[in-house]
Each structure stands twice: as structure tokens, then as C-alpha cells.
Amino acid sequence: MNTTRKIGIYNNKGGVAKTTSVINLAYAFAKKGKRILVVDCDYQENCFSFFFSNQSTKGIFDTDYDGISHTTWEKYTSLDVDTSINEFDYIIFDLPPALSEEVKQIIKHLDAVYVPTMLGEFEIQGLTKVTDEINNQGTKLGGIFVTMYQAKNDKELIEEFRNVLKERLMNSVIPYSTTVRESQKVGLPIEAYFIERNVPKIGTSWKIVNAYESLAAEILKEVEA
Numbered sequence: 001m002n003t004t005r006k007i008g009i010y011n012n013k014g015g016v017a018k019t020t021s022v023i024n025l026a027y028a029f030a031k032k033g034k035r036i037l038v039v040d041c042d043y044q045e046n047c048f049s050f051f052f053s054n055q056s057t058k059g060i061f062d063t064d065y066d067g068i069s070h071t072t073w074e075k076y077t078s079l080d081v082d083t084s085i086n087e088f089d090y091i092i093f094d095l096p097p098a099l100s101e102e103v104k105q106i107i108k109h110l111d112a113v114y115v116p117t118m119l120g121e122f123e124i125q126g127l128t129k130v131t132d133e134i135n136n137q138g139t140k141l142g143g144i145f146v147t148m149y150q151a152k153n154d155k156e157l158i159e160e161f162r163n164v165l166k167e168r169l170m171n172s173v174i175p176y177s178t179t180v181r182e183s184q185k186v187g188l189p190i191e192a193y194f195i196e197r198n199v200p201k202i203g204t205s206w207k208i209v210n211a212y213e214s215l216a217a218e219i220l221k222e223v224e225a
């Protein structure tokens with residue numbers, strides 16, 4: 001039986017940390033021993049260039065990380081999917097900030113979609129449209145999670161948000177961290193960046209790594225329930 005799970009990270013709002021979440025979730029899943037294929041569905045190819053390597057077998061590329069492979073949507077669609085993807089536990093799709101027919105088709109073939117959002121007014125306003133569209137495609141909304149959370153601005157807002165969204169809002173909250181850009185500048189997932197720089201696991205720096213680990217655990221628990 002094929003137990004490969006396909007999950008998407010999607011919001012049609014741009015810049016809400018879809019790609020950042022795909023990269024760091026892939027790293028967190030791989031740490032838990034899962035075999036991951038990341039599929040970049042965005043023509044910006046941020047994810048594909050982040051993981052880029054020359055080593056590939058039949059359109060599936062290696063990365064520098066054990067347990068993580070990657071490809072693009074275009075290459076994925078020309079794979080012999082049944083034989084090529086069976087070896088993965090999870091396929092994580094990095095979707096573009098758009099709601100095109102292609103995006104709808106991608107969403108339709110997923111098992112669940114997770115929606116990152118910031119707590120800005122425009123982001124919150126746009127959420128119903130996003131969740132309705134996931135629903136229209138007959139795909140499960142895995143949950144909504146807050147990214148780039150800053151206590152000084154967002155503390156009250158997140159409580160209101162939780163009252164409205166109830167269990168659709170995931171418990172894990174991804175904090176704002178200047179490390180995200182620094183790590184992306186040198187092409188490393190956040191934890192790999194901390195390890196390379198010997199950043200001690202005290203203080204607040206590792207908070208974001210723990211948050212992505214907790215998000216990965218929430219997703220695993222739900223998807224494998």
C-alpha cells in the first residue's frame with residue numbers, strides 16, 4: 001500500500017513564509033526520520049534554487065540533507081509517479097502566491113493543505129477566500145498557522161484570531177526572527193545554520209527551530225492519526 005502523504009503549504013497572499021516553512025518543515029521532518037520530497041510549484045523557484053544540486057535521478061534531485069530530495073512541479077508531473085514517489089513518506093508542495101487553474105489542480109491532488117499567515121489585517125481578510133478554495137477542491141484544510149509572530153504587536157490579535165478560527169488555528173506559532181534571512185542568504189535551513197555557527201541552545205535564538213519542530217510534530221500527529 002502506498003502511504004506517501006502529499007501536503008501543500010499554501011496562501012495566495014505573497015510573502016507569508018510559505019517557502020521558508022517548506023524548507024524548515026522538510027528539515028524538521030527529516031530529523032524525525034521521514035523521507036521527504038519537496039516539490040517547488042512556484043515559477044519564482046525559490047525553493048528549487050535553495051536546495052539546488054546537480055545530482056539527480058529521473059528528475060528527482062538530491063539535497064545536502066539526508067532524507068530530503070527535491071524537484072519542481074513541472075518535473076514532478078513528468079515522473080512515473082507510482083514508482084518514483086513510493087519511497088517518500090511525505091511530499092511537501094511549495095505553492096505560489098496565486099489562485100490559477102494550475103494551483104487549483106495541484107491543491108486538488110493533495111491530501112491536506114496547511115496555510116501560513118501573518119497577523120496583518122490584509123492577511124486575515126484574505127483567509128476565508130483561501131480556505132474556501134481549498135474546500136472547493138475537496139481537499140482537507142490541515143490547519144492555519146501564524147508566522148512572523150511578534151509578541152509586542154500580535155499578542156492580543158492572536159487571541160482574537162484563535163477565538164474566531166478555533167481548532168483550525170494550529171498551536172504552533174512561528175516567531176519573527178532575523179536569523180531567517182541570514183540563514184537563507186547562506187542557503188541553509190535555520191537549524192543547520194545554528195549548528196554551523198555553534199549557536200548555543202540558550203536564549204531566544206533557537207525558539208524558531210523549536211517552533212518549526214513543534215509544527216512538524218502537529219502535522220505528523222494529524223496526518224498519521
Ligand SMILES: Nc1ncnc2c1ncn2[C@@H]1O[C@H](COP(=O)(O)OP(=O)(O)OP(=O)(O)O)[C@@H](O)[C@H]1O
Pocket residue numbers: 013014015016017018019020021042044046095096097147148149174175176177178180181184208
Ligand atoms: N519567521 C520569520 N522571521 C523573519 N523573516 C521571515 C520569517 N519567515 C520568513 N521570513 C522572510 O520573509 C520573506 C518572505 O518569506 P518567504 O519567501 O518564505 O514567503 P513566501 O510566502 O514563500 O513568499 P512568496 O509568496 O513570494 O512565495 C523572506 O524574506 C523571508 O526571509
Ligand SMILES: [Mg+2]
Pocket residue numbers: 018019020042046094095096
Ligand atoms: Mg514562496
